[in-house]
Amino acid sequence: MASEGMHSPVEQFEIRSIVDLSAGGYDISFTNSSLFMLLAMVVGGGFLFSAMRNRELVPGRMQGAAEMMYEFVADMVRSNVGNDGRAYFPFVFTLFVFLLFGNMLGLIPYSYTFTSQIIVTFAMAGFIFLAVTLIGLFKHGLHFFSFFVPQGAPKVLIPFLIVIEVISYFVRPVSLSVRLFANMLAGHTMLKVFAGLAVMISGAGGIAMTGSLLPFLALVGLTGLEVLVAALQAYVFTILTCMYLNDALHLH
Amino acid sequence: MLAPVTFGLSDNTDMNDHERHRGKDRLQDIDRRIDRMQEDRAEKARGPDRHGLPAGAGAILARVATELVAGVIVGTFIGWVLDRWFGTSPLFLVLLFFLGAAAGMLNVWRMVSGRGMAAGYFDEHRRDADGEDKQDGD
Numbered sequence: 001m002a003s004e005g006m007h008s009p010v011e012q013f014e015i016r017s018i019v020d021l022s023a024g025g026y027d028i029s030f031t032n033s034s035l036f037m038l039l040a041m042v043v044g045g046g047f048l049f050s051a052m053r054n055r056e057l058v059p060g061r062m063q064g065a066a067e068m069m070y071e072f073v074a075d076m077v078r079s080n081v082g083n084d085g086r087a088y089f090p091f092v093f094t095l096f097v098f099l100l101f102g103n104m105l106g107l108i109p110y111s112y113t114f115t116s117q118i119i120v121t122f123a124m125a126g127f128i129f130l131a132v133t134l135i136g137l138f139k140h141g142l143h144f145f146s147f148f149v150p151q152g153a154p155k156v157l158i159p160f161l162i163v164i165e166v167i168s169y170f171v172r173p174v175s176l177s178v179r180l181f182a183n184m185l186a187g188h189t190m191l192k193v194f195a196g197l198a199v200m201i202s203g204a205g206g207i208a209m210t211g212s213l214l215p216f217l218a219l220v221g222l223t224g225l226e227v228l229v230a231a232l233q234a235y236v237f238t239i240l241t242c243m244y245l246n247d248a249l250h251l252h
Numbered sequence: 253m254l255a256p257v258t259f260g261l262s263d264n265t266d267m268n269d270h271e272r273h274r275g276k277d278r279l280q281d282i283d284r285r286i287d288r289m290q291e292d293r294a295e296k297a298r299g300p301d302r303h304g305l306p307a308g309a310g311a312i313l314a315r316v317a318t319e320l321v322a323g324v325i326v327g328t329f330i331g332w333v334l335d336r337w338f339g340t341s342p343l344f345l346v347l348l349f350f351l352g353a354a355a356g357m358l359n360v361w362r363m364v365s366g367r368g369m370a371a372g373y374f375d376e377h378r379r380d381a382d383g384e385d386k387q388d389g390d
Binding site for chain 1: 305306314315318319321322323325326327330348351352354355356358359
């Protein structure tokens with residue numbers, strides 16, 4: 001029973017096509033990943049819309065939660081980007097809501113966590129990286145490249161240091177995407193491993209079955225931890241976006 | 253410091269002048285307070301705080317590891333692409349591997365020295381001269 005009934009802990013990350021589509025030789029099927037991206041958008045947007053539909057001076061629970069989220073992100077943009085950052089608030093807020101709901105929906109059993117796919121997080125980080133670079137270029141022109149030139153360094157070392165600075169700039173989208181992806185992947189794998197362990201031990205029968213209580217209790221704790229990680233990683237991704245935006249707008 | 257409420261009770265012109273004066277004072281006070289608030293906001297906007305990231309030991313450890321690995325990966329990848337363009341394998345691969353590792357370490361140094369995840373050069377001397385954003389050490 002144990003080997004037959006045991007699911008692989010990485011099976012949850014498998015992409016399954018729901019509606020097969022292809023265009024120009026590319027597979028653009030609507031997959032379970034796309035479905036949950038759509039759901040994150042619909043649930044996130046729906047939550048905000050329904051919370052703010054019956055606005056009251058003294059907010060109810062829903063309105064309070066929506067306002068808290070709004071103020072949280074607004075404060076983040078204000079303190080990390082400053083007043084020029086207000087123009088980018090809609091994007092940052094959308095990003096935060098999308099990631100938060102994506103991560104949270106992924107915690108529901110039988111659902112799919114699209115942030116556990118590196119290509120999804122890398123596409124988002126790559127877009128942010130490109131956008132921030134372009135904003136910096138448009139705002140500062142060629143002066144933007146002074147970003148990579150360390151001042152006060154010995155002249156001999158400058159070409160060498162510029163190469164290192166440029167590489168460290170290109171590291172940004174990678175570390176940004178890897179952080180979110182790795183956290184979600186590791187967390188969800190761990191949940192499934194402990195769940196599988198509990199099921200396997202309970203299959204032993206007799207007094208040994210009580211041993212399954214241990215991984216089960218660990219699972220309860222881990223689930224709580226994963227809720228925290230889901231919110232925290234959405235926050236970290238968003239705040240780093242703000243910091244990158246700040247660098248591009250102000251060039252120190 | 254509130255002016256006594258004397259609406260309609262006093263038709264003494266001296267008193268009315270006094271009243272008007274008080275009102276002007278209060279308006280100026282409000283102006284001053286609004287100015288101060290706006291300055292506070294501008295102040296906040298100028299110096300972004302990079303302390304918003306989680307500061308637990310585990311969080312910092314994970315960030316250090318990510319930066320180091322990402323630096324090597326990106327450096328090696330750029331080297332690999334350059335080699336394919338110029339057909340100089342493995343010259344750039346080896347070179348950029350080490351430069352990537354250096355970039356990763358640079359990012360870690362930035363992180364632990366209070367510069368957050370900001371890439372690019374941080375001119376702390378100019379900032380110190382302006383008397384803003386003083387950092388401990390060095």
